[in-house]
Amino acid sequence: MKVFSKSCALLAAAGLMGLAAAPAPTGAQTQAQPTADNPFGLPQDFSIFGSEESGERSATAVVNGYVITGTDIDQRVALVTAASENELSEQELQRLKVQILRNLIDETLKIQAAQALEMAVERSEVETTYQQLAVQNFGQNPERMDEYLRSIGSSPTALKRQIEGEIAWDNLLRRNVIPFVNVSIEEVNEVLKRMEDSRGTDEYRLGEIYLSATQENRAAVLQNAQAIMEQLRQGGSFVAYARQYSEASTAAVGGDLGWIRLGQLPPALGNAAREMQPGQLQGPIEIPGGFSILYLINKRQVLMANPEDAVLSLRQISIDFPTDMTQEQAEAKVNEFATFVQSLRGCADAERARQEIGATVVANDQITAGSLPEQLRSIILNLQIGQTTPPFGSPQEGVRVLMLCGRDDPPDVGAPTAAQIEDQIKEERISKRAQRYLRDLRNDAYIEYN
Incomplete structure (x- = not known):
């Protein structure tokens, strides 16, 4: 990627002058050689010339002549943080802005x-998608979408720009990536065989x-990922953050990978998911x-019925306590109730x-196990x-x-159909090629940070 920074030339010049003026080292040093873990042969000990913050905290950028303003960043930040009730620290906000700029x-x-x-992308296509989102969120009053976006510090323009980017990327993949991804019937049959061999094992x-x-x-x-993780722990929407931050092709569907087995994941992810x-x-x-x-949405066994889909017939037997009952009296009544139930x-x-x-008895003959609270379900x-x-x-x-x-x-x-297996393999390959495609666009771009 060709990157031009107003401060980089000055810093580079200062660095070179500093090197020229520095005394020669008294002992010979061996230059680090490139390895698989260190492909650039970076030394263990070195000095930073100029500010370590240069460029990293830049607020705006010009991408092949298109200006990304501070307002663009602030409005997109508002879209991300609107779902979280927790206020970001100044450091977290700065990291978020850096990621939003990327x-x-x-x-x-x-x-x-x-x-x-x-x-x-046709403007009419963007408007149609925007209106669909407005109806999904505001029902019979889609016009409230504009008002809501402005109230959180964002704007309709910011969301429409994001929609345009998603549609553009989808169109590019359909033309330049998807037609060149092929899956053979032998590959599909091999997956089906492995699934049958794995019957009864867990999938996630x-x-x-x-x-x-x-x-x-x-x-x-890593800092950005840790900040996202903290926001998710505090109640942020995983789907919203995945759509905004994830660089995988599944970002458009909120990061949902679908049902997969651990062997399909990189070892580090498989080991983590196993414990979740x-x-x-x-x-x-x-x-x-x-x-x-990672977020574990659900878990089941390969080619086996999901117990959570079982339809249960239940009787609820309950008793109430008078408001003036003491703790001791309440405990005695609970013990009496438990003995009677047995x-x-x-x-x-x-x-x-x-x-x-005098208990209340309520019957329900059509309740699914998955609708029960997790503690009771098991x-x-x-x-x-x-x-x-x-x-x-x-x-x-x-x-x-x-x-x-x-x-x-x-x-x-x-077992899933051959067509479903083929679609899953294609999706995985499309995701990898899409990442390489975006990397090529970055490498060929002219970007100036202000």
């Missing part, structure tokens, strides 16, 4: 590449935010070429709780018909148990 540069390169190939539905890194910018990218539970985040994890943040002889006997202890899926959960609740909301009265398990999941 994203805007990539976005601009994609739009320019489409224009150069006479594939410029994962979300990923991928940030590419080189040895030169590794530290900065649904709803858990992990990262940043260093992999060849950059860093990833005496019930199945679901036909559940109504006795209403008559003998307990209930291990119950036999007629058994109950331990008592749960609070003095304010009462104490209750759930009794399992029936369970209809879903049929085993069949």
Whole structure:
């Protein structure tokens, strides 16, 4: 990439003058040789000439003549942070702006590449997508989208620019990448065979935010990934952050990788996912070429029925506490309730709780296991018909148990079709080629940082 900075020439000159004036070293030094881990042969000990902050904290840029302003960055930052209720520190905000600038540069390169190939995105297409988003978020009042964006410090223009970049990139991939990705029937059959051999093993539905890194910018990218991770832990939307930050082709779908087995992942990601539970985040994890943040959406077994799809018949038996009951009295009543529940002889006997202890009994014959709170789900899926959960609740909301009265398990999941396997392999290859394509656009760009 050809990068021109107003300060770089001065710093380079100062560095060269400093080197010229420096006394020759008294002892001979051996220059580091390039290796697989150090392809540039960078020395272990060196001095920085000029400011370490030069360029890294630049606020704006000109990309092949297109100006990215501070306002562009601020409005895009507002789009990202609107979903988080936590205020960013000054340091976190600065790192976010640096990453946003990188994203805007990539976005601009994609739009320019489409224009150069006479594939410029039609304004009507951008407006249609924008209106669809407005309807999704504001229903019958899509005009409120403009008002909302301005209220958070962003603008319709900022979101429409992002939409244009996504459409342009999709069009470029459809023309320059996708037609050249082929999958043979032998490859598909091999995957199907491996899946059948793996029947009953775990597979994972994962979300990923991928940030590419080189040895030169590794530290900065790691800092950005750590800042994103912190925002996600504080309640930020994974889908929103993936769409904004991830450099993988899955960014357009919120980072969703779909259902995959650990063997399909780089070892570092596979090892991390193996230890995760649904709803858990992990990262940043260093992999060849950059860093990833993982979110485990769900987990199931290959070609097996998902227990969470089981349809359950449950009886809820509950008691309430008077507001003036002491803690000691409440504990005694809970113990009495638990003892009574243990005496019930199945679901036909559940109504006795209403008559003998004044409990409330509610039936639900069509509830899926996956809709239950996670703590209860694992307990209930291990119950036999007629058994109950331990008592749960609070003095304010009462104490209750759930009794399992029936369970209809879903049929085993069949193997995916050959077409589905082919699409998955294609998607993986398209993602890798898309990354190389974007890297080439960066290398050929003229970028001036202000």
